[in-house]
Amino acid sequence: MKLELRGITKRFGSLVANDGISITVEPGEIHALLGENGAGKSTLMNVLFGLYHADEGEILLDDQPVQFSGPGQAMTAGIGMVHQHFMLIPVFTVAENVMLGHEPSRFGIIDLDAARARVREISAKFGFDIDPDAKVEDLPVGAQQRVEIVKALSREAKVLVLDEPTAVLTPQETDELMETMRQLSDAGTSIVFITHKLREVKAVADTITVIRLGKVVGAADPSASTEELATMMVGREVELTVEKAAARLGDPALVVKDVNLFDHLGRKLLDEISFEIRAGEILVVAGVQGNGQTELTEAIMGLREKVHGSIKLSGMELSHAAVRHTLDAGVGYVPEDRKKDGLVAEFTVSENLMLDRSVSGPFTKGLNIDFAYRDQFAADAIDEFDIRTPDGETLVGRLSGGNQQKVVLARELSRDLKLLIASQPTRGVDVGSIEFIHERIVAVRDSGVPVLIISTELDEVLALADRIAVMYRGRIIDIVPAGTPREKLGQLMAGVAA
Amino acid sequence: MTQTLAPEAPVVGPVVVAPRNWKGAIVMAVVAQITLAFALTTGSVEVFFSWNDTGQPAVIPATVVDAQLICLVLAVIAELCAVAAFVFVGMRRKAPLILTFVVAFTFLIALVASVAAGSQSGNIPVVFLLTGTIGLSTAVIFGSLAGVLGERVGVTNIAIEGQLLGGAFTSAVVASVTDSLILGLVAGMVTGALLSMVLAGFSIKYLVDQVIVGVVLVALMIGLTNFFYSAALSGNSEELNFPGTLPFLPIPLLSDIPVIGPVLFDQRPTTYAMFILVPAVWFFLFKTRWGLRIRALGEHPLAADTVGINVNRWRFWTVTVAGLIAGLGGAALTLGSIGPFVREMSAGQGFIALACVILGRWNPFLAASAALLFGFSRNFRIWAGQAGSTIPPDLIAMTPYLVTLIAVAVLVGRAVAPKAVGRPYVKE
Numbered sequence: 001m002k003l004e005l006r007g008i009t010k011r012f013g014s015l016v017a018n019d020g021i022s023i024t025v026e027p028g029e030i031h032a033l034l035g036e037n038g039a040g041k042s043t044l045m046n047v048l049f050g051l052y053h054a055d056e057g058e059i060l061l062d063d064q065p066v067q068f069s070g071p072g073q074a075m076t077a078g079i080g081m082v083h084q085h086f087m088l089i090p091v092f093t094v095a096e097n098v099m100l101g102h103e104p105s106r107f108g109i110i111d112l113d114a115a116r117a118r119v120r121e122i123s124a125k126f127g128f129d130i131d132p133d134a135k136v137e138d139l140p141v142g143a144q145q146r147v148e149i150v151k152a153l154s155r156e157a158k159v160l161v162l163d164e165p166t167a168v169l170t171p172q173e174t175d176e177l178m179e180t181m182r183q184l185s186d187a188g189t190s191i192v193f194i195t196h197k198l199r200e201v202k203a204v205a206d207t208i209t210v211i212r213l214g215k216v217v218g219a220a221d222p223s224a225s226t227e228e229l230a231t232m233m234v235g236r237e238v239e240l241t242v243e244k245a246a247a248r249l250g251d252p253a254l255v256v257k258d259v260n261l262f263d264h265l266g267r268k269l270l271d272e273i274s275f276e277i278r279a280g281e282i283l284v285v286a287g288v289q290g291n292g293q294t295e296l297t298e299a300i301m302g303l304r305e306k307v308h309g310s311i312k313l314s315g316m317e318l319s320h321a322a323v324r325h326t327l328d329a330g331v332g333y334v335p336e337d338r339k340k341d342g343l344v345a346e347f348t349v350s351e352n353l354m355l356d357r358s359v360s361g362p363f364t365k366g367l368n369i370d371f372a373y374r375d376q377f378a379a380d381a382i383d384e385f386d387i388r389t390p391d392g393e394t395l396v397g398r399l400s401g402g403n404q405q406k407v408v409l410a411r412e413l414s415r416d417l418k419l420l421i422a423s424q425p426t427r428g429v430d431v432g433s434i435e436f437i438h439e440r441i442v443a444v445r446d447s448g449v450p451v452l453i454i455s456t457e458l459d460e461v462l463a464l465a466d467r468i469a470v471m472y473r474g475r476i477i478d479i480v481p482a483g484t485p486r487e488k489l490g491q492l493m494a495g496v497a498a
Numbered sequence: 499m500t501q502t503l504a505p506e507a508p509v510v511g512p513v514v515v516a517p518r519n520w521k522g523a524i525v526m527a528v529v530a531q532i533t534l535a536f537a538l539t540t541g542s543v544e545v546f547f548s549w550n551d552t553g554q555p556a557v558i559p560a561t562v563v564d565a566q567l568i569c570l571v572l573a574v575i576a577e578l579c580a581v582a583a584f585v586f587v588g589m590r591r592k593a594p595l596i597l598t599f600v601v602a603f604t605f606l607i608a609l610v611a612s613v614a615a616g617s618q619s620g621n622i623p624v625v626f627l628l629t630g631t632i633g634l635s636t637a638v639i640f641g642s643l644a645g646v647l648g649e650r651v652g653v654t655n656i657a658i659e660g661q662l663l664g665g666a667f668t669s670a671v672v673a674s675v676t677d678s679l680i681l682g683l684v685a686g687m688v689t690g691a692l693l694s695m696v697l698a699g700f701s702i703k704y705l706v707d708q709v710i711v712g713v714v715l716v717a718l719m720i721g722l723t724n725f726f727y728s729a730a731l732s733g734n735s736e737e738l739n740f741p742g743t744l745p746f747l748p749i750p751l752l753s754d755i756p757v758i759g760p761v762l763f764d765q766r767p768t769t770y771a772m773f774i775l776v777p778a779v780w781f782f783l784f785k786t787r788w789g790l791r792i793r794a795l796g797e798h799p800l801a802a803d804t805v806g807i808n809v810n811r812w813r814f815w816t817v818t819v820a821g822l823i824a825g826l827g828g829a830a831l832t833l834g835s836i837g838p839f840v841r842e843m844s845a846g847q848g849f850i851a852l853a854c855v856i857l858g859r860w861n862p863f864l865a866a867s868a869a870l871l872f873g874f875s876r877n878f879r880i881w882a883g884q885a886g887s888t889i890p891p892d893l894i895a896m897t898p899y900l901v902t903l904i905a906v907a908v909l910v911g912r913a914v915a916p917k918a919v920g921r922p923y924v925k926e
Contacts, residue, residue, distance in 0.1 A: 051804070072806020087801035089794050091914075100794050101805030103787035110787055151805075 001062055001078055001158035001190055002027050003048075008057035010040075010047055017043040019214040020057070025159065025190050025207075030181055032205035033194045034233055036430065040214040041194045042084065045161050049081050050074045061159075072101070080152025081161040086144050088151075090137035095119050097136055098151045122150045126180055141290065142173040149180065160184060161192040166200055167456075170288045171490035178204045196233070198226045242438040245446070247466045250279030253450040254300075254419055259309035259319070261299050261474075269295045271474040273309070277419075277450040282441070284453040284465035285476075287493050292474035293454045294336055297423050300452075301333055302326045313419055327356060330418030334408055334425055336454065338401075342408040345397030349389050350378035352396045353411050381410040386436065402433035409437060413444065420444050423454040438463060458486060522593060523583040526601045530576035533605050536612040537569035545614040551625045551760040558756050565615035572604040572611075579604075609897070610878070617885035627877060628761045632769060635866075635873030636834060637662055637844070639772050640827025641851025642858065642865040643779050644690075647820035649860055650783060651813050652796040654920040656712025657697050658824050659848025660719035661690040665828020667723045670839035671731070673741035673832075682741055683768075683829050690825020691818050693719070698817040702810045705922045720842060727841050739838045744768060768834030771826065779823075780862040792816055796916030799923040809923045824848075860916065875901045 003025040010018040017040045025031040035041045046052045048059060050068030058065050061077055068074040071081075088097050095115040104114035119132040128146045136144060145165060152160055162181070166174045181191055181204055195201060201208055201222070208220040210232045217232050254277040261270035270292050277283045285293055298304045300311055302323045311319040318326055327333070335341035343352050354363045354374055363374055378392035385406045389399055396404055405425070412420070422441065426434040441464060445451050455461050461468055462482070469479045470492040477497050480488070545568075546560040579597045586593040614622045641658045648655035665686035673682025693715055701708040731739040744766040753763040762773070783789035791812060794802040799809045831847075832839050850872055858865025875897050882894045 049804070070806060070808070071804045072808075075806055081804070083804065087798070087804045089797045089801055090917075091797060092790075092794070096790060100790060100802065101807055103790060105787045108786045108788060110785060110790060 004060040028188045030191045030206045032201040032208045035211035039211045078158035080157025082148040084164040088136045095132040141168045159190045163194045170494040172494045242463045244442045252276040253279045255312045257310045262306045280448045282451040282466045284461045285469045286461045287471035291471045332412035332420045334422035336423035350392035385410045401428040402430045417449045420451045523587045527580040530580040533576045533608045534573040536608045537573045540565045540612045540615045542566040543615045545620045547622045569608045572608045576604040613882045630877035631874040634876045635869045636830045637827040638851045638869040639866045642854040644820040644824035645855035650796045651792045651816040652918045654708045657715035660716040661824035662828040662844040662848045663719045664689040665825035666831040669829035670741045670832040686829030687822045687825040691821040694818045694821025698814045743837045768830040776866045
């Protein structure tokens with residue numbers, strides 16, 4: 001089926017998320033939609049899928065204009081979508097998820113055997129090994145994604161949209177997915193592949209459309225070099241590496257030894273974690289999302305109960321310390337999800353800059369807040385970190401992701417730092433800010449502070465790391481030096497130990 | 499879109515150290531000790547378990563036992579179960595549910611025997627205890643079915659109390675005015691459905707907090723029914739509040755079975771409706787395509803939307819149908835029981851129904867079982883008061899709460915509610 005989008009424009013208030021985007025996807029083509037986080041790719045697909053209503057423009061299927069008021073209609077028309085956040089119901093079985101919305105039934109009573117057979121039939125076609133009766137929440141992420149694909153295909157999808165499908169996959173799972181994509185396209189299914197990962201685009205796409213800031217920048221050929229594509233995507237020459245001198249290593253400062261962590265059901269989340277970071281060193285923890293990295297930072301910060309083992313910062317035991325105590329010890333913490341854990345969206349920039357320091361210290365004057373100091377501090381931070389905001393009184397929720405991240409960073413770096421923990425420091429941040437944030441992190445290192453970075457982006461891992469620890473299923477599977485090749489890291493991330 | 503699926507904490511290793519959860523075992527042990535206390539305090543008196551309906555000719559002779567002996571035997575069984583529970587937990591295994599049920603039943607029987615031993619007649623009217631249990635649970639069961647449906651589709655319905663009250667009021671009044679019990683039933687159901695529509699409209703369309711709308715509706719119904727009761731009904735109860743009651747419809751043959759017959763097969767139509775609705779709601783939720791969709795909406799409405807299910811329409815109509823059931827529960831309070839409407843006659847049963855929803859883990863059968871437990875406790879208080887037991891009345895009044903405590907502690911554990919319950923679904 002041929003899919004054509006013509007002049008799609010979608011505004012959210014004053015923000016133009018899609019600005020006159022036109023794309024044509026030929027039958028059986030793998031069409032990559034390349035763009036940075038926040039470029040408007042997902043918005044575009046939500047418009048296509050009827051989840052958002054476009055302000056302008058039209059959608060054509062096989063040259064016929066169509067209009068979808070909801071995902072149900074898009075699906076009936078033959079468009080299937082695998083969302084970045086899976087649209088699966090965790091407590092349902094695979095078969096239940098696949099049949100939801102078009103259940104095989106007699107007099108309303110579900111024909112479970114028919115549903116199971118359908119799952120098996122489609123799985124067999126693509127060599128998937130899926131048990132129709134498995135509960136989705138018990139399946140690994142890669143398998144859940146295959147369930148999503150089966151779900152789309154069970155409704156006869158002729159155009160399949162994959163929204164950032166590789167974000168949660170190991171390199172090996174990514175390869176398998178690409179194989180599936182090729183099979184699908186050979187069978188005549190058109191595929192829209194949304195991503196910001198250049199390597200994957202070059203490997204699998206037939207055609208590439210690059211989107212920047214809501215506009216189509218141009219089309220590219222898969223034979224274009226990575227540098228050309230990157231330049232198109234971000235609008236200027238990008239430096240994917242950070243200028244940094246050799247690390248001047250001090251004594252071991254953060255010593256983590258035999259840390260185990262359990263959830264409330266007694267399941268193991270962290271398994272015998274041991275590592276140390278020396279003063280003036282950046283240790284990057286790499287790994288596919290959801291292999292215990294978040295839990296590790298939370299364990300160090302005192303955000304988790306039931307931490308067994310020892311976490312020592314310059315000889316001080318932190319494993320059972322309260323968060324307040326940990327912060328007072330000089331630990332700067334850039335959380336993974338800034339909106340949820342790093343900022344209060346309804347507070348102003350200046351309030352967010354002093355968020356955890358309202359009890360004592362320079363921001364307080366007796367029982368009051370020292371407003372003059374706070375405003376001066378905010379003005380300095382906005383200046384120093386180049387936070388793009390009208391003033392310090394603007395609500396943080398109004399800022400772009402990159403500027404929000406800079407607010408978090410400005411606050412955390414203004415401490416008397418003894419340790420910096422930054423989880424996904426550049427997630428959802430524009431490229432200009434990425435460079436800036438990376439430089440600041442390296443500057444912290446050079447001032448003799450140990451730095452722990454959590455990152456799932458290999459580019460970032462390689463740019464920042466002095467040493468790389470790879471986590472897999474709650475364990476540190478290996479700690480390798482900075483220059484380790486990508487392939488080797490990929491294997492480690494998939495759990496293949498040396 | 500305001501809802502995204504929060505990534506779950508990953509489980510990265512096998513279960514290495516299963517946690518020991520002593521709570522259930524400890525509660526069982528405490529209950530077993532209380533059962534033992536009954537045995538030690540009860541005198542060696544003969545009690546009669548009478549198996550016949552009051553006023554009916556005796557088909558089976560009453561069973562005569564020594565109260566102390568039976569309490570002792572029951573206590574020993576309870577103690578053994580408690581010990582077994584401790585052994586299971588100690589071995590990091592889950593204690594089987596049957597142990598809990600055995601401990602609960604031994605406790606209840608010992609309690610009944612002990613009360614009877616203290617009374618003058620020593621009589622234990624088994625049929626009365628059971629029919630009373632069902633009678634006092636009916637409205638709660640209807641309410642909890644409405645609650646299960648609502649929460650499964652993602653809407654918290656605090657207004658069940660108001661729906662019971664409104665259903666009771668309109669069914670009594672309409673039946674009195676029209677002289678038709680059927681129209682009364684219909685009126686009660688419609689009232690429940692209309693209240694549901696108000697709840698659903700405000701919370702789904704205007705995004706008012708569901709709990710607040712629910713509480714407001716309850717207050718509104720208490721106020722309205724009280725006002726009309728004193729303004730109109732009490733002065734003219736002959737015409738407006740004298741509906742009569744639905745007849746008992748004994749089922750031929752089945753109703754002649756001893757004990758079970760009078761308890762299950764000689765009831766009013768509302769009670770039969772309840773017997774049918776509990777399995778029907780279960781079947782609807784877990785075996786039909788509509789049930790699958792409803793459960794999906796309560797877990798992850800955005801996912802349901804992406805497969806073309808209209809979230810808000812489905813929520814609206816599901817809650818409305820649930821309102822029909824709650825309204826029928828209200829009618830059961832009047833037409834299915836005493837007849838006329840009485841001021842605030844629902845007396846918190848709608849809230850108890852909500853507790854049953856959670857106790858019953860959003861499952862119609864378990865929720866109905868929880869409601870029966872409450873019904874038994876209330877009925878027991880009545881009987882114990884009449885029997886003139888030596889146990890202090892305040893202690894007896896405590897039993898419903900004690901039973902609740904046990905049930906909550908042992909059964910609930912970690913109740914897993916539908917994920918999206920109470921959260922409105924908003925999209926661009």
